[in-house]
Amino acid sequence: MTTTKVRTRFAPSPTGYLHIGGARTALFNWLFARHHGGTFVLRIEDTDEVRSTHDSVDAILESLRWLGVAWDEGPETLEADRGPYAPYFQMKRLQSYRDRARKLLEAGKAYPCYCTKEELDEMRRLAQLEKRPPRYDGRCRRLADEKRRELEAAGKKAVLRFRMPDEGTTMVPDLIRGNVHFENALLQDFVIMKASGVPTYNFACVIDDHAMEISHVIRGDEHLSNTPSQLQLYAALGFKAPLFAHLSMILGPDGAKLSKRHGATSVLEYRDQGYYPKALRNYLALLGWATTESQELFEEEELFRKFSIEGCQKSPASFDPAKLLWMDGEYLRKLPVQELLDAAKPFLEKAGLWGKPGLEKVATLEREKYKLLSDVPKLVDFFFKDELDWTEKAKKLVGDGSRTILGDLAAELSKLPSFTAKPLEEAIRGFCSAKSLKTSQVFHPVRAAVSGRTEGPSLFDMLEVLGREKVIERLRKAAGSN
RNA sequence: GGCGCGUUCGUCUAGCGGCCUAGGACGCCGCCCUCUCAAGGCGGAGACCACGGGUUCAAAUCCCGUACGCGCCA
DSSP, X not given: OOOOOOXXXXXXXXXXXXXXXXXXXXXXXXXXXXXXXXXXXXXXXXOOTTTOOHHHHHHHHHHHHHHTOOOSBSTTSTHHHHXXXXXXXXXXXXXHHHHXXXXXXXXXXXXXXXXXXXXXXXXXXXXXXXXXXXXXXXXTTTOXXXXXXXXXXXXXXXXXXXXXXXXXXXXXXXXXXXEEEEEGGGSOOOEEEOTTSOBOHHHHHHHHHHHTTOOEEEEEGGGGGGHHHXXXXXXXXXXXXXXXXXXXXXXXXXSSBOOGGGSOOBHHHHHHHTOOHHHHHHHHHTTTBOOTTOOOOOOHHHHHHHOOGGGBOSSOXXXXXXXXXXXXXXXXXXXXXXXXXXXXXXXXXXXXXXXXXXXXXHHHHTGGGOSSTTHHHHXXXXXXXXXXXXXXXXXXXXXXXXXXXXHHHHHHHHTOSOOSHHHHHHHHHHHHHHTTOOHHHHHHHHHHHHHSOXXXXXXXXXXXXXXXXXXXXXXXXXXXXX
């Protein structure tokens, strides 16, 4: 038995940033390929001449790289220029579409259509009036050669249309949805080549999926209705069709299609907000896919091993930012501090904290509090500031009632032989009982005095890390005796 | 409008004819731990399985309609 090698692809149009939905599609293709020891291909579908941009290409590549969804073939790989399937930009493959189009034309399976936009609009209008599906009426199907020469001579530009069968049904075998049937009579003679000589989406994608030997087309739900047309193309070209799997869409928290008004939709925005890429990737894997063991957190290898099309959901999934945030914290908490700092480097640099001595120790103090990488500088900066950013609550705590306490304590602690957590705790607790103060009367003002905040790490650990000099100085300052 | 797809707690989901008076996770609430905030532990509220019909001894699970949502034709 011959088993075909699994080859999947992600084929974005570079007409904007990579959004969450696209990233999820790419991810599933990648996971599926990895699961089967196959190859994941990235192909850029840049046939939209007006909307495609180089910036978009860059953004898409950067997004995938950042997310850790690594394509095996595609732009910027070893095969990019010379591999058997290269190139990976559709605009560099125009010749192959034109060759195939000519073959279809010669075989009578496609025909030139000279209808103007006005004629098509009129067709559509009439159809709507008569409550028929708006569909090209095939008037150029049987254009006499003479008439055609006339139009050509008059300088009329033609598009190329594919001749759909008039009857019968086309069945789309879908790995997620089962067999879906479509009436051919309802499918229209769609355009495969534009007048400019550039192919349309449905045509180019069929040619390429065949040329690149794609075994499984895993893509968004919105393409399900295009699939019967594509299947007819495969048949007309004598190609073996790949297997299809149509993924449900991703909706916003309110059930409407995910869009900018729901917050960030671009992968790079999540990067810039401080999300940890593996966490986002893990979260995305869970949107529309699940295992039977109700596991939530996956190592990369586990994802490869456990991912399956069977676990893919038919119904759309809502993107839940709250769960993503939880998951991000979950990942950050497990990270060794040094790795955490490396990951947070851009944010620490922006705050001017990167490379500061003691950073690792302070960062460790707040260990379990980071939800985002961008939280790291925010929770750690008190250590490095000469002038603390006082919160209102903290200011109140070091108010009149506590000044003498803080001053006395400063004096006490300056004599402490060893400035480490244990002795500090003993000393401060001793101080409390000596002065008949409740611990809370001392602990809270001290925290406020040394950090400017009311929330923070365990007090004694924090004092140890801050060190004698800073602690005494800050206590005195707060006490107003300095 | 036609065709197609979908519908289990607020959200992601488990479930594939009896184990379901529907399980887990996020979020929410409470308690415990505790020097604060987190983290962690324990517990709680939250789903008449969209609705209506069948099939069956038995249905969230199978079948048929309806509604609603979404996609494609644009």
